[in-house]
Amino acid sequence: MIKAYILLITYVGNLKAVLEELRKLDHIESISVVAGDYDIIVKARVDALEDLMTLTDNIHAIKGVKRTNTQVIEKEIEV
Amino acid sequence: MRIRKRYLFYILALSSACASAASAVVDTVVAHEFIANPWVYGLAFFLVAAPLTLLITLIISIPAGKRSIGARIDPSFRRIRFPRKEELLYQMLSALGNAAFTLGYFLVMSRLMEPSVVLSFSQLSILYLLIVESVAEKNAPTMAEVQASLIVAFGAILGSISLSGELDMEALLIVFLVMNPGTVLFAEYQRKLKRLKMDGRPNDAINIRLWNLVFTTFFVFIIVSAMDVKLVAESITASGTALSWISAGVVVTFFSIVLFVRAMGIGKASITQAVRASSIIFAIPFFIALSYIIPDITFVSDPVLLLIRIMGIVLVVMGVISFALTEVKAYIFIRLEPGYPVTEIQQKIWEIKGITSVSATTGCYDIVAKARMRTLGKGYERIIRELEKIRGIKTFEWQTILKEWEEL
Numbered sequence: 001m002i003k004a005y006i007l008l009i010t011y012v013g014n015l016k017a018v019l020e021e022l023r024k025l026d027h028i029e030s031i032s033v034v035a036g037d038y039d040i041i042v043k044a045r046v047d048a049l050e051d052l053m054t055l056t057d058n059i060h061a062i063k064g065v066k067r068t069n070t071q072v073i074e075k076e077i078e079v
Numbered sequence: 080m081r082i083r084k085r086y087l088f089y090i091l092a093l094s095s096a097c098a099s100a101a102s103a104v105v106d107t108v109v110a111h112e113f114i115a116n117p118w119v120y121g122l123a124f125f126l127v128a129a130p131l132t133l134l135i136t137l138i139i140s141i142p143a144g145k146r147s148i149g150a151r152i153d154p155s156f157r158r159i160r161f162p163r164k165e166e167l168l169y170q171m172l173s174a175l176g177n178a179a180f181t182l183g184y185f186l187v188m189s190r191l192m193e194p195s196v197v198l199s200f201s202q203l204s205i206l207y208l209l210i211v212e213s214v215a216e217k218n219a220p221t222m223a224e225v226q227a228s229l230i231v232a233f234g235a236i237l238g239s240i241s242l243s244g245e246l247d248m249e250a251l252l253i254v255f256l257v258m259n260p261g262t263v264l265f266a267e268y269q270r271k272l273k274r275l276k277m278d279g280r281p282n283d284a285i286n287i288r289l290w291n292l293v294f295t296t297f298f299v300f301i302i303v304s305a306m307d308v309k310l311v312a313e314s315i316t317a318s319g320t321a322l323s324w325i326s327a328g329v330v331v332t333f334f335s336i337v338l339f340v341r342a343m344g345i346g347k348a349s350i351t352q353a354v355r356a357s358s359i360i361f362a363i364p365f366f367i368a369l370s371y372i373i374p375d376i377t378f379v380s381d382p383v384l385l386l387i388r389i390m391g392i393v394l395v396v397m398g399v400i401s402f403a404l405t406e407v408k409a410y411i412f413i414r415l416e417p418g419y420p421v422t423e424i425q426q427k428i429w430e431i432k433g434i435t436s437v438s439a440t441t442g443c444y445d446i447v448a449k450a451r452m453r454t455l456g457k458g459y460e461r462i463i464r465e466l467e468k469i470r471g472i473k474t475f476e477w478q479t480i481l482k483e484w485e486e487l
Contacts (some may be wrong), residue, residue: 005410005440005447023484030485034410036478041410071440071447075422077429078281078436 001045003029003076004052006059007069008040014064015039021062027055038069087485089399091342092354098335100361104369105328110188111375113321117188121181122303122314125296127322128329133159135333136289149285152334153341156283162290165275166282169268174294176264181295182302183257187250197250202235202356204262208349211263220349221453223405227398228353234394235356237387266348273344284340288333354399360392405453408480411466413446419471421445431465433457444476455479 010018015033022031022042029043042059046052052070059068114120139149140158149156162170187197205228209220220228269291275282304311318325343351415424421439428448429437436449452458458477466475 003438005438007412030483032408032410032480032484033482034478034480036410037476038478041478041480069443071438071442071444073438073440073447075425076436076438077425 001047002049002052003073004044004046005071005073006042006044006056007038007071008042008059008065009037009067010039010064011066018062018064022059025055025058027051088342088345088351089354091338091345092351093357095335095338095342096355096358097361098331098338099355100358100365102328102331102335103358103362104365105324105331107366107369108373109321109324109328111373113324114317116310116313117185118303118306118310119313119317121185122299122310123318123321124325124328125292125299126314126318127325128332129292129296131326131329132289132292132333135330136285139285149283152337153284155281156285159289160286162286163277166272166287166290169272169275170287170290170294173265173268173272174291174298176261176266176268177291177295178298178302179261180258180265181261181299183253183261186253186257190250190253191247197247197254199236199239199241200251200254201258201262202232202239203255204259204266205232205235205349205353205356207259207263208266208347208352211267212347212349220347221457223401223453224347224350227401227405228349229398230394230401231353231356231398234391234396234398235359236391238359238391238395240387240391241384262352266343266352269340270343270348270351273340281344284337284344287340288336291336350402354402357395357399360395363392406451407453407455407458408449408451408483409458410478410480411448411450411462412444412476412478413448413466414443414473414475415445416471416473424469424471427469428466432461434462 008018018040019031019033022028022040027044027046029045031043032041033039034041044052044055046055052072056068056070059065110117110120114123136149136159139152139156140147146154147156147158149158184198191197209225209228212220269287272287273282273284277283300311303314339351339355342354413428415421425437425439425446428434428446431450433450433452434448435451438447439445440447450458450462452461463477466472
């Protein structure tokens, strides 16, 4: 199993529409709207790197997404 | 896949509260219709509970698709297993706590005609947990938590109090000195168990519950047989006559505790206990329904008492809502200086209070951490100041979470 954080920057005024589309996608563990350099942080869980590519492709296809930055998790400590 | 709103913790704790209200109803029916002696009922319950829970755990170990059925109840659950060496001490202590609570409960039940007069004070265990957490410095409660916990605890007392009986000082002492410390012991060690890692995965609430029940049965058996051996024989016959009701109680309690332990894996024991105190609200519709089925059990109709209870319920709801609203979460993106070991820094960040996950990542950041706190001020005091002490961290970016959806 591969987990990754996908950090999204959207064009101003598209946040709500992007969120609506994101919530329809598979392999997503959580979606957070944040205040900071990014707009949305998606945590993804996929079986193979190829699924991660499909997911990022799908995210890129959403209208209003300006840029994404994928951080693949190597080791995670969690409660 | 549907992604629903956050607050998995509140959903777990509230579902647990609902299940525990249902189990209270089953208790009332069994005590009223089948087994009058609380000691006999107590032992009979555990005699049915241990094998039945074993059976349930075996059934939900059956794989359905990729995961077992039990993974739907707790995603960390794979299959039934024996307790590990590192779990044994925690299991013994939490079983001891559970047995103390149970013993105290029977004592109060057998002493008083109207036990709810004093039993409502067992809700004060929330405050005991708060005190324990503030002594264990790593988990010092914030003012907002103390406030909301007090509101919930007093609300729960008002909501479950009964004015018909007399306040028995000795019974009250049992609640304060036996039952509440028992609850604290049980909750704190169940939480520690849930937070243990089994082969790098979180521990599952189902196996914790199963083995806790086995140990508690052992303790309760010893205590009851030490009192009077005749009670044991009586319990065995009683468990036969009321088997279906006791089984129903066991199943409901199983869900109540499993969800409770899962919730404690996410949040603090005191807050989980406080949210769970809302079971007094869920109990009302159950008891109204029950009073229709069994006419002997009557629901309070005294207007003064009803008013007091409604006040209590409003307090509980307000307290729980203020817990839910005073929560801030944030992501922290961290870049490291070259030449420092990532795993070591990861571990140091993990030890900071309020950090709920730390991931080493590839990409433009080296570590992504997630933090949870009651106020943004605490975020500075507890997290940023601590982060600044760690050598090897070059920069970090703080991103406060405004809204969040999580997979349930």
